[in-house]
Amino acid sequence: xxxxxxxxxxxxxxxxxxxxxxxxxxxxxxxxxxxxxxxxxxxxxxxxxxxxxxxxxxxxxxxxxxxxxxxxxxxxxxxxxxxxxxxxxxxxxxxxxxxxxxxxxxxxxxxxxxxxxxxxxxxxxxxxxxxxxxxxxxxxxxxxxxxxxxxxxxxxxxxxxxxxxxxxxxxxxxxxxxxxxxxxxxxxxxxxxxxxxxxxxxxxxxxxxxxxxxxxxxxxxxxxxxxxxxxxxxxxxxxxxxxxxxxxxxxxxxxxxxxxxxxxxxxxxxxxxxxxxxxxxxxxxxxxxxxxxxxxxxxxxxxxxxxxxxxxxxxxxxxxxxxxxxxxxxxxxxxxxxxxxxxxxxxxxxxxxxxxxxxxxxxxxxxxxxxxxxxxxxxxxxxxxxxxxxxxxxxxxxxxxxxxxxxxxxxxxxxxxxxxxxxxxxxxxxxxxxxxxxxxxxxxxxxxxxxxxxxxxxxxxxxxxxxxxxxxxxxxxxxxxxxxxxxxxxx
Amino acid sequence: xxxxxxxxxxxxxxxxxxxxxxxxxxxxxxxxxxxxxxxxxxxxxxxxxxxxxxxxxxxxxxxxxxxxxxxxxxxxxxxxxxxxxxxxxxxxxxxxxxxxxxxxxxxxxxxxxxxxxxxxxxxxxxxxxxxxxxxxxxxxxxxxxxxxxxxxxxxxxxxxxxxxxxxxxxxxxxxxxxxxxxxxxxxxxxxxxxxxxxxxxxxxxxxxxxxxxxxxxxxxxxxxxxxxxxxxxxxxxxxxxxxxxxxxxxxxxxxxxxxxxxxxxxxxxxxxxxxxxxxxxxxxxxxxxxxxxxxxxxxxxxxxxxxxxxxxxxxxxxxxxxxxxxxxxxxxxxxxxxxxxxxxxxxxxxxxxxxxxxxxxxxxxxxxxxxxxxxxxxxxxxxxxxxxxxxxxxxxxxxxxxxxxxxxxxxxxxxxxxxxxxxxxxxxxxxxxxxxxxxxxxxxxxxxxxxxxxxxxxxxxxxxxxxxxxxxxxxxxxxxxxxxxxxxxxx
Numbered sequence: 001x002x003x004x005x006x007x008x009x010x011x012x013x014x015x016x017x018x019x020x021x022x023x024x025x026x027x028x029x030x031x032x033x034x035x036x037x038x039x040x041x042x043x044x045x046x047x048x049x050x051x052x053x054x055x056x057x058x059x060x061x062x063x064x065x066x067x068x069x070x071x072x073x074x075x076x077x078x079x080x081x082x083x084x085x086x087x088x089x090x091x092x093x094x095x096x097x098x099x100x101x102x103x104x105x106x107x108x109x110x111x112x113x114x115x116x117x118x119x120x121x122x123x124x125x126x127x128x129x130x131x132x133x134x135x136x137x138x139x140x141x142x143x144x145x146x147x148x149x150x151x152x153x154x155x156x157x158x159x160x161x162x163x164x165x166x167x168x169x170x171x172x173x174x175x176x177x178x179x180x181x182x183x184x185x186x187x188x189x190x191x192x193x194x195x196x197x198x199x200x201x202x203x204x205x206x207x208x209x210x211x212x213x214x215x216x217x218x219x220x221x222x223x224x225x226x227x228x229x230x231x232x233x234x235x236x237x238x239x240x241x242x243x244x245x246x247x248x249x250x251x252x253x254x255x256x257x258x259x260x261x262x263x264x265x266x267x268x269x270x271x272x273x274x275x276x277x278x279x280x281x282x283x284x285x286x287x288x289x290x291x292x293x294x295x296x297x298x299x300x301x302x303x304x305x306x307x308x309x310x311x312x313x314x315x316x317x318x319x320x321x322x323x324x325x326x327x328x329x330x331x332x333x334x335x336x337x338x339x340x341x342x343x344x345x346x347x348x349x350x351x352x353x354x355x356x357x358x359x360x361x362x363x364x365x366x367x368x369x370x371x372x373x374x375x376x377x378x379x380x381x382x383x384x385x386x387x388x389x390x391x392x393x394x395x396x397x398x399x400x401x402x403x404x405x406x407x408x409x410x411x412x413x414x415x416x417x418x419x420x421x422x423x424x425x426x427x428x429x430x431x432x433x434x435x436x437x438x439x440x441x442x443x444x445x446x447x448x449x450x451x452x453x454x455x456x457x458x459x460x461x462x463x464x465x466x467x468x469x470x471x472x473x474x475x476x477x478x479x480x481x482x483x484x485x486x487x488x489x490x491x
Numbered sequence: 492x493x494x495x496x497x498x499x500x501x502x503x504x505x506x507x508x509x510x511x512x513x514x515x516x517x518x519x520x521x522x523x524x525x526x527x528x529x530x531x532x533x534x535x536x537x538x539x540x541x542x543x544x545x546x547x548x549x550x551x552x553x554x555x556x557x558x559x560x561x562x563x564x565x566x567x568x569x570x571x572x573x574x575x576x577x578x579x580x581x582x583x584x585x586x587x588x589x590x591x592x593x594x595x596x597x598x599x600x601x602x603x604x605x606x607x608x609x610x611x612x613x614x615x616x617x618x619x620x621x622x623x624x625x626x627x628x629x630x631x632x633x634x635x636x637x638x639x640x641x642x643x644x645x646x647x648x649x650x651x652x653x654x655x656x657x658x659x660x661x662x663x664x665x666x667x668x669x670x671x672x673x674x675x676x677x678x679x680x681x682x683x684x685x686x687x688x689x690x691x692x693x694x695x696x697x698x699x700x701x702x703x704x705x706x707x708x709x710x711x712x713x714x715x716x717x718x719x720x721x722x723x724x725x726x727x728x729x730x731x732x733x734x735x736x737x738x739x740x741x742x743x744x745x746x747x748x749x750x751x752x753x754x755x756x757x758x759x760x761x762x763x764x765x766x767x768x769x770x771x772x773x774x775x776x777x778x779x780x781x782x783x784x785x786x787x788x789x790x791x792x793x794x795x796x797x798x799x800x801x802x803x804x805x806x807x808x809x810x811x812x813x814x815x816x817x818x819x820x821x822x823x824x825x826x827x828x829x830x831x832x833x834x835x836x837x838x839x840x841x842x843x844x845x846x847x848x849x850x851x852x853x854x855x856x857x858x859x860x861x862x863x864x865x866x867x868x869x870x871x872x873x874x875x876x877x878x879x880x881x882x883x884x885x886x887x888x889x890x891x892x893x894x895x896x897x898x899x900x901x902x903x904x905x906x907x908x909x910x911x912x913x914x915x916x917x918x919x920x921x922x923x924x925x926x927x928x929x930x931x932x933x934x935x936x937x938x939x940x941x942x943x944x945x946x947x948x949x950x951x952x953x954x955x956x957x958x959x960x961x962x963x964x965x966x967x968x969x970x971x972x973x974x975x976x977x978x979x980x981x982x
Contacts, residue, residue: 029557029621030562030565031558035558036555037555038555039637039657043554046554062530064539065660066520067525067658068525068642069522069581069658073596075588082597087587087588087597088586090585091587091588091599092581092583093582093584093599094581094582095579096578096580096582096646097582105567106573119588120583131518131520150642169556183913253540291677305665342631387687391495435601443540
């Protein structure tokens, strides 16, 4: 039904781009690399936000808001941070336009040049630690557990809707602690919060672990992450949580006096997920007919479509439909009754299929006679007839069933696409044939990591949090290794 | 208790600035004119957002997100819009920094100059109508009822926390309609939604009306607004709703085919409120001891403070306190039990008073013996002792009582500060003595409006929505007038 959607097996990348547009999730804007998030896409993002925000608050965090602009000099304060972030970014140099004397619209007013250029935040550590300097004096002021929902800008050369855009929406947590251990615990806790969210709400299983030094956040001592597998066998980093050590405290001179009145540098963390999760959600579950959404993140969980020839039939169907709507809403479900007469049922079926509504209920005059309705699941495409009596329970249960089924399917797919290899030949063979996550021994050097990347495009996604200690040899260098790490080609 | 808070009667402006900082709502950042919204301030904003968002959705609107950057040339497309908005704004000219060859941090990479400069959005009409052009072909695509929660930047020369900042947070609704009437109705509806929100949640009465031509939004045919009165007798514009006519449709060539297949330009509206509402909320209700919050927008509605000398007393008090917390939460109230031993009760009393928590419950060992607690209202400072039995009902009722009382107080203040004058002398006398809203006849010309403004700083806040038709003469020019308008000195 979904006219013109390329099949995943033909061209996964084209399928994704088309799906994002056809399901009305987002589109490119007139500004290179910046997207417009359309209402349906934004509604899914809002559901994600609401749940994440709840989980952040349950773990003691508060929201705040810091400026979008950061003075250029701030980036230079933390040596590795400037290398990582202050390069490809949007630079504000002027604060005024004026009428073009030649009458061609407006031009930059050269008299309004900023003394110091401002950077549109690519991430806010510098700005926030500059504030923390004033907020923290004593151990009583710690911990500070803040989160910010914001837009950020990184000037990407190659962009793709949701996956990599110049401007994107995200949340960034920034916490300050009195001890190293407390900060490390926070870092791990937030990785786990992300994992729970992605698994329980996005229905997408993830691996948890730590990044290698070369893949770490610029300015972090340690980066924890979760990695998910897409249907094309590529990995996608779904969230990161950074242990910043005392790096930003030192860069911005943030000290506190402990209980014994000793001045110490504060320990920090930062952690974030972004609209990139939308890309993961789409790519992980959807099919050749369009979007497949886990019920817990579907803006509309149930759509009811009336089948009718005339006003009388519509009236009869509507009476029953409105009752179903009311009953389901009472159970907390989001239900839409699409009684528009400007579109045919077939068009509506395809439309909601494409948009990923988990359950569709169709009701026609014959159904009314039989006291039943047709219920279609988006995930399995299964259609069944159910009696009106007891329908509420059926649909409520279906929500959990679909949520579980989508997760299980993704989990099975991942199981089939996790390999363990002992040699570099095996490694390359797996990469060529199916990709996925590959467990392999690595000698722990950045050189080997880089060479494998150059030769195969595969990177070390993570050092598993539950890594088994075992003697082995690096698949590339043959040097000794103490445990396997996870490689994959990644988005 | 609130050390160092200047009295309102001494210096209202200093009082406001100090209060914003002492109540931990916001502070200035290192970037000129950009504020940091601190957790307590942001929590209030979140409550506002949640309620407004609900009201927008109940009136059929959806959220979406459009890029923060707007190509410079877009502003020139709508003639009056460019005059109003493309002047004092942040201009992005480059997309890369590089290491300073002299080793002094980073400098702008001149090789990375944008072909066309990008403006950080001061408002998004241009960007959004550029998208609507692609979204709208037929009458079936209308109406489009979108809202966006976003940050915007206007390069203000004089800034004040919340009231006027270079970057601020807001929502901007942008709708597209098939007919003029539908667009006008939408404009009026949103003014009313704002008024209901400000009156019922912010507990602040507003006047509703239309702006004069010179105070209109740049690009609008008509601007509706709500105006509130602050304790110093100045008015504050709390929300605006613009009827855009076909101006942006024409500028961006957005046409639709109607049911008869005629191509017509689309009709538009836009409407917004911002973090400026925070300023209104603070200035309208607070007193010399700190913030006063209406319960419906208070992040913490009730705080419970234990009075204790030792661990045993704290344990006994906590048992009762935890029961109260549970009972009140069951009623949907937000309750905090501050059992920290690092601060004394007196310090806590002052702290929560300053932060505007509507109800404080204090419990000490003697209260336990008597089976009662002390309940203090923030709005009236009244303290009363209540039996534990039935306390839940008392506190629940107190929420409505306080909400009503704060509103009534503001309403009474406004009543006392609304004047009607017949002459310019009277007008100036009222302005000098107490300010407030002044109803007066005006000849309808921009010249008179400007002269009154130059001479008195008072502007026409609005032409009342319920303006009485009556013959009169302009207080300034003596020319004929058909009804009174509302003047005030405004923020």
